[in-house]
Amino acid sequence: MATLTVRIDDDTRDTLDEMARDEGLNLSDYIRRLLREAVVPLREIDKFQLKARANAPETLSTQERHTLSLLHRILARVLPEDANDTDGDSDYQLERARVLEAGFTNEYWVEFAGVADELSKKNCARVMDILDMFRILDYSVDKLAEEGIELDVDVVSSLRYRGFDHNDALEGKMADYVQHLVADDKWSEREEFIKGPGSGNSHMTVLPTYQRMLDEYRRTMERRERVSRTDYLLNKDDLIAIASATVHPERRGPQ
Numbered sequence: 001m002a003t004l005t006v007r008i009d010d011d012t013r014d015t016l017d018e019m020a021r022d023e024g025l026n027l028s029d030y031i032r033r034l035l036r037e038a039v040v041p042l043r044e045i046d047k048f049q050l051k052a053r054a055n056a057p058e059t060l061s062t063q064e065r066h067t068l069s070l071l072h073r074i075l076a077r078v079l080p081e082d083a084n085d086t087d088g089d090s091d092y093q094l095e096r097a098r099v100l101e102a103g104f105t106n107e108y109w110v111e112f113a114g115v116a117d118e119l120s121k122k123n124c125a126r127v128m129d130i131l132d133m134f135r136i137l138d139y140s141v142d143k144l145a146e147e148g149i150e151l152d153v154d155v156v157s158s159l160r161y162r163g164f165d166h167n168d169a170l171e172g173k174m175a176d177y178v179q180h181l182v183a184d185d186k187w188s189e190r191e192e193f194i195k196g197p198g199s200g201n202s203h204m205t206v207l208p209t210y211q212r213m214l215d216e217y218r219r220t221m222e223r224r225e226r227v228s229r230t231d232y233l234l235n236k237d238d239l240i241a242i243a244s245a246t247v248h249p250e251r252r253g254p255q
Contacts, residue, residue, distance in 0.1 A: 013031040056109040065100045080098035119173045134161040158243040163200035216245040
């Protein structure tokens with residue numbers, strides 16, 4: 001049998017020793033039990049439940065449990081008899097109330113299963129900046145076309161919004177936020193794109209590319225004086241510079 005030496009402070013040892021005595025075990029047997037429980041789980045938990053458990057608090061205060069329980073009991077009374085959607089039926093709501101009232105902490109995760117991870121304010125702002133940039137890029141490309149000024153096909157392609165990668169944790173949240181903004185009648189020019197066959201999925205990570213474009217876009221905007229709305233439009237050289245930023249610096253040829 002292998003031997004493992006672990007150094008802990010005296011207070012932790014005393015606490016563990018007391019817990020072991022409460023269980024009728026000596027300290028070594030008690031620690032072996034804890035380690036065995038940690039590395040040999042008896043039940044498999046699916047990925048959805050693991051994520052929901054990670055987001056759920058370990059404990060809830062009596063007031064929090066009472067409030068949530070009351071909400072479940074109210075729902076149980078107002079749901080139609082044939083209810084069968086995400087809120088479940090009356091029996092389900094009453095069961096959730098009983099779990100909270102009884103304080104079964106292992107079941108708290110169900111309360112938070114539908115609550116997604118947050119998208120930070122910084123990343124929310126980044127999404128809006130990206131959408132603003134692509135709006136100006138689209139307007140600028142169209143304006144040059146009206147004036148008979150041609151852009152290379154590859155440049156135009158590089159300047160088009162491609163959505164976000166739904167398989168990436170951060171970009172997936174950003175894609176959800178774009179859908180929310182468009183549904184709220186903001187950046188409505190993206191509605192057809194996100195409701196199309198691809199659902200706004202870029203199928204590849206695009207945030208680093210967008211960030212390089214955004215950096216170049218900001219440098220361009222900082223150099224100009226804006227008086228009227230049309231001053232936000234970009235010229236051919238501006239657009240070529242932003243399109244060039246889509247290529248990673250390490251992959252660019254000699255400048």
